[in-house]
Amino acid sequence: MATNPNNILRRSLLYVPSSSPRMLAKSLTLTTDNLTYDLEDSVTPSLKAPSRAALLTHLTSLPSRPPGVHDVAVRINGAQTPWHADDVAVLAGCPRVDTIVIPKVQRGKDVNAVARAISSARPASLPPVSLLALIESAHAVTKLGGICKAAPGQLSGLVFAAEDYALDVGVRRTGSLREMLYARSAVVTSARAAGLPCVIDLVCTAYQGEEGVRRLEEECRDGRDLGFNGKQCIHPSQVDTVQRMFAPDEGEVDWAVRVVVANEKAKRAGKGAWTLDGHMIDAPVVGKAGAIIRRASACGMDTQALREKWKNQEPE
Numbered sequence: 001m002a003t004n005p006n007n008i009l010r011r012s013l014l015y016v017p018s019s020s021p022r023m024l025a026k027s028l029t030l031t032t033d034n035l036t037y038d039l040e041d042s043v044t045p046s047l048k049a050p051s052r053a054a055l056l057t058h059l060t061s062l063p064s065r066p067p068g069v070h071d072v073a074v075r076i077n078g079a080q081t082p083w084h085a086d087d088v089a090v091l092a093g094c095p096r097v098d099t100i101v102i103p104k105v106q107r108g109k110d111v112n113a114v115a116r117a118i119s120s121a122r123p124a125s126l127p128p129v130s131l132l133a134l135i136e137s138a139h140a141v142t143k144l145g146g147i148c149k150a151a152p153g154q155l156s157g158l159v160f161a162a163e164d165y166a167l168d169v170g171v172r173r174t175g176s177l178r179e180m181l182y183a184r185s186a187v188v189t190s191a192r193a194a195g196l197p198c199v200i201d202l203v204c205t206a207y208q209g210e211e212g213v214r215r216l217e218e219e220c221r222d223g224r225d226l227g228f229n230g231k232q233c234i235h236p237s238q239v240d241t242v243q244r245m246f247a248p249d250e251g252e253v254d255w256a257v258r259v260v261v262a263n264e265k266a267k268r269a270g271k272g273a274w275t276l277d278g279h280m281i282d283a284p285v286v287g288k289a290g291a292i293i294r295r296a297s298a299c300g301m302d303t304q305a306l307r308e309k310w311k312n313q314e315p316e
C-alpha cells in the first residue's frame with residue numbers, strides 16, 4: 001500500500017521498545033494495523049544510541065512490511081533531547097519507515113521542524129514519511145489549532161498520551177477518565193476540524209487477565225464514542241480487542257447498508273427525510289452511514305455482499 005497518510009488504517013498503534021531484541025523479533029509475527037518502534041520513554045538514556053542502531057538494522061533487514069501491518073512507525077525522542085536530531089537523520093532515510101511519531105509536541109512549529117529535517121534526510125526516491133503528533137501537555141491542548149495546520153498533507157493525525165498529560169496538568173487518574181474528557185474531546189474535535197484522518201486514544205495500562213480485558217473494552221468503547229478511530233497498545237494481547245472494537249460491528253454495517261440502499265429509493269421518490277425502524281433518516285444520518293461503510297471496507301469487510309443482501313430494503 002502506498003504511504004498516503006489519508007489511507008493508513010491505524011486502529012491499533014502498538015509500541016515496541018527498540019531496546020528489546022525479543023520484542024523486535026516478536027513484532028514481525030504480529031497482526032496489527034500499526035507497529036510503532038519506540039526510541040522514547042521505553043528506552044533508558046544509556047540505551048538510546050544502541051537501540052537506534054539496532055532498530056535501523058532490524059528495519060533494514062525487512063524486505064517489506066510484515067503481513068497484516070499497514071504502517072511501520074518510529075517514535076523518536078523529543079526536540080528537547082540530545083537524541084532527537086540523530087533519530088530523525090538516521091530513521092528518515094530508512095525505506096521501511098512509513099511514519100514518524102513526534103512526542104511532546106507543544107506547537108505547530110515543532111511539527112514543521114521535524115518535517116523539514118525529514119525532507120533533508122529522506123532521499124527523493126522514497127515515498128514521503130507521514131507524521132503523527134503526540135499531544136501530552138496542557139500547552140499542546142491550548143495550541144491544537146496551530147498543531148493541526150502544521151506540515152499539511154504530511155501530518156496524518158494526533159495521538160493523545162494520558163500519562164504525560166496527567167503529570168503535566170497534575171490531575172489524578174480515575175477509572176472513569178473524566179479528568180481527561182476535555183483534552184480528549186478537544187483532540188478529536190481539532191483533528192476533525194482540520195481534516196486529519198487519524199485520532200488515536202490513550203494507552204490502557206492494564207493488560208493482564210480478565211480485569212485487563214474488561215478495562216480495555218470499556219476504554220475502547222469510551223474512546224470510540226468520543227470519535228477516536230484507534231488506540232495505543234503496549235502489549236500484543238491488547239491488539240485483537242482494539243482492532244475489533246475500532247472496526248464497525250456487523251449490526252452497524254447492516255444498518256448503514258440498509259440506510260444507503262433505502263435512501264437511493266427515497267431520493268428517487270423526492271424524499272429528503274424518511275423513516276427506518278421507526279427513526280427519522282435525513283442527510284447527516286445518510287452521511288454517517290456512508291462513512292461507516294467506507295470504514296468497514298477499509299477494515300476488510302465485504303460491503304458489496306451486504307448491498308446485495310439488502311438490495312430490497314425500502315424506506316418505511
Ligand code: COA
Pocket residue numbers: 014015016017022023024026027038041042203234235236
Ligand atoms: N511489542 C512486541 N512484543 C511484545 C511486546 C510489545 N510491546 N510486549 C510483549 N511482547 C512479547 C514478549 O516479548 C513475549 O514474546 P516472547 O515470549 O515470544 O519473547 C510475549 O509478547 C509476551 O510478553 P509478556 O511476557 O507478557 O510481557 P513482558 O513481561 O515481556 O513485557 C511489558 C510487559 C509491559 C514490559 C511490555 O509489554 C512492554 O514493554 N510494552 C511496551 C511499553 C512501551 O513501549 N511503553 C511506552 C509507550 S506507552
Ligand code: MG
Pocket residue numbers: 041103136161164
Ligand atoms: Mg509520553
